Amino acid sequence: MSLIDGFGRSVRYVRLSVTDRCDFRCVYCMAEEMTFLPRARLLTLEEIATLSRAFVELGVEKIRLTGGEPLVRRGIEELVAELGALPGLRDFGMTTNGAGLVKHARALYRGGLKRLNVSLDSLDPERFRALTRTGDLARVIDGIRAAREAGFQRIKLNAVILKGRNDDEVLDLVEFARKEQVDISFIEEMPLGQNMSHDRGETFCSSDDVRAAIETRHTLLPTTETTLGPSRYYRMADSDSRIGFISPHSHNFCAACNRVRVTAEGRLLLCLGNEHSVDLRAVMRRYPGDLERLKAAIVAAMQKKPERHHFTTDGDVQVVRFMNMTGG
Secondary structure (H helix, E strand, O other): OOOEOOOOOEOOEEEEEOOOOOOOOOOOOOOOOOOOOOHHHOOOHHHHHHHHHHHHHOOOOEEEEEOOOHHHOOOHHHHHHHHHOOOOOOEEEEEEOOOOHHHHHHHHHHOOOOEEEEEOOOOOHHHHHHHHOOOOHHHHHHHHHHHHHHOOOEEEEEEEOEOOOOHHHHHHHHHHHHHHOOEEEEEOOOOEOOOOOOOHHHHEOOHHHHHHHHOOOOOOEEOOOOOOOOOEEEEEOOEEEEEEEEOOOOOOOHHHOOEEEEOOOOEEEOOOOOOOEEEHHHHHHHOOOOHHHHHHHHHHHHHHOOOOOOOOOOOOOOEOOOHHHHOO
8 A cells, every 4th residue: 555646646744733722823824712622522642643653654754743833732742752763754843833842842852853843934022923923932032942952953944924014024034044054934825714814915925026035135046955845945055054935826836745634633634725635533433443444544535635726816715724723
């Protein structure tokens, strides 16, 4: 058995959400007032570990833990240690808002986590608070530095750029990444969930615009480097920091898609921008311990993976679930 979809694409990368909860309320990710899933509907840590093992045995090389915010999930350090020991898992990462890294970074690194992506959309404390609604910028920066001190070699910042809200900080974010010796990816906002804080059609900022801003100061050299994710990476001649662009609108990456997502309640999402999915929690709870049946369900689901998403930049919502429900 192997994970090949109906368009001949090989799935080698899984993003696993461990919770829909978060201690931030980022404007592009969720509403300010949220109703989260009852805990009984979430996958248990044991189910997440079983699911991870099934995917790795099916040829998945990379797992990234997401949320919500994964570091608010009780038992996350133990889960990381269990997944970090999976034979055949070559790339093990986590996407986090960074607020919990001072507390958890050392244990995560000891547990076998290899990569960290940290969301950072502004370097201005007041603007950062406005974009996250609850976040403390100083705490996130302390977390990034704690992760580097813990031993993480590859840390990447993720910045969602919104016109009129933080597009004037692109160069500042690049300079921060260079100073801190980390990578940074700039992301086009995705139309997930009904957003009342801003008009997505008005705030859309393309990767081409961001790249043009950076090139007023730095020459960007294209590379063929990949982390199995959607970032297109560039180098600068005078820095080890890489600049990445994730461009679901302007440079659609669906043709080479090698990824699926699993939500915190165990729904296998075959595409970020579509609702095609399979309930893997139901399989695990109906047939506990039956790894072969679970693997067969995952393999069969690959034929439901659509060819592409159809995001637009006019502000229309294509998918009603928020990003925290999807797995960041």
